[in-house]
Amino acid sequence: MASNEKPIPEPRPEVSGHLSHLRGTPVASIAGIATFALGRLSDAPLQYLMFTEGWAVKGLTAVGLRASNLLVSAGPGIGDLGPIPSLLTGMYAVAGLRHAYWVLFTNDYNWPITTASQVILYNSVVNTINTFVAVNALTSAPYPILGSFTDCIGWKQYAGLGIFAIGIAMETIAEESRRQFKKNPKNKGKIDDTGLWSFVRHPNYLGYTLWRTGITLATGSLGATAALTALQILGFRNGGIPGITNWMSAKYGKQWDDYTKRVPYALIPGIL
Template sequence: MNGTAWHALGAGLAAGAAVATAVLLTAFAIGTHLRLHRVADIAWGLAFSGVAVTTYLLSAGHGDPERRLLVAAATVVWGLRLSAHLAWRSRGHGEDPRYTALLDKARGNRTWYALRTVYLLQAALVWLVSLPVQAASYADAPVGVLGVLGLAVWAAGVGFEAVGDHQLARFREDPANRGRIMDGGLWAWTRHPNYFGDCLVWWGLYLLACTSLTSALPLLVSPVVMTALLTAGSGKRLLEKHMGDRPGYAEYAARTSGFLPLPPRHDLSELRR
């Protein structure tokens, strides 16, 4: 990457931060008006898509054209699918219990607390996690074996996430399943196929962005931060805390892997024999 490209990357990073902030501030205005801060979840994928499109447009004439197009398209496909799914799933529902619990901790004005701890924080995370998307657009090297591997990992992640979401939606649509725990399909192999799919997506995009050891090391922060968010941050940890008291969940958790897809353990009744 020559000096001109480094200068352009710096301007692109600033533009990416502005776009991520604009999307989340718009979501903040909508969420405050509706009194539903779960709209931040819908804005999450849209913000990544906005950063990817902005980066693609601003990087014209700098990076490898094929890599630029692939990384932008992959991010937009993932982001728009996720946002559309969450928007559809949340229709007719009230506030997400995770946000209710978070805002109950507010000391003072809950609205400004939500702005700081939900929207602005998510804008910063979008910018940080999307660093490989932004850097890849300014890389001159053509897509090689590592890039192809990254696309394969990305495709596996999107597929895993989409299938898991579809299976859960079908399960919830059946009135006979009201109050039951989804434990079939991919959900029998991992308690969080959607989060695992997200994880694969960002490791795949990271691989697509890596052109040398010099770029691989600083960009590693992106998939590491996303993995931490999904497993120990606002993903798996908070959801399982909310689900913990559901009838049958403890038994389900005992026989099903917490994150990585693994064959389900034997039923607890069988283990006692």
């Protein structure tokens, strides 16, 4: 390296709720990738046991909050679960599959075991909080327990499922379109500013935030939804986005500056 060249800083691992983009280093850790995929796939079974084995109820009652095993299983559902726990477990499973697919087929950067473990832990902790919130909400709101599956869920679950689907689709489309952009030899050394990347600089993070919001809304608690969504946005704004911004600026220079002028919002169009 010449004396007048500045080293390109490594971006900080993004563990505030999303996958890390450890740019600049080819994939080297098969163990890290396997750890990440298996860890994320194991989350839905863990949350299922939190519901069915009564762990969530015991945890809530231990701190003096209302919870009932009967209400967790009451009504039409899947695998001894009521409708809302069934819906949440399905959403956990889809999110885990989405992350496993990403790290196995889309990701092309280094993925060490330590970073994989951090992201697994973050997602499992947030989902466990959602499970606790849902069990408490079941005892605090007049959810019907008779009728069909759709009769037993309300507008919060429908809205949450819709937001979740939009977020999963947005995150997947953003990551896959960037991968295809980078594979094209004509785009070597260029920043992807096509598709969703022309609206915000981090559409994958926006997609992640949306599907996380959707899961929490499906628990039935508006308070928890507002709190967890705000924390997620703050995590990206203060953690993941600045790290990637520094790395992109150092690597692309004026090209990055021009891109930020064309696409001024990092996460939420018109706001942030």
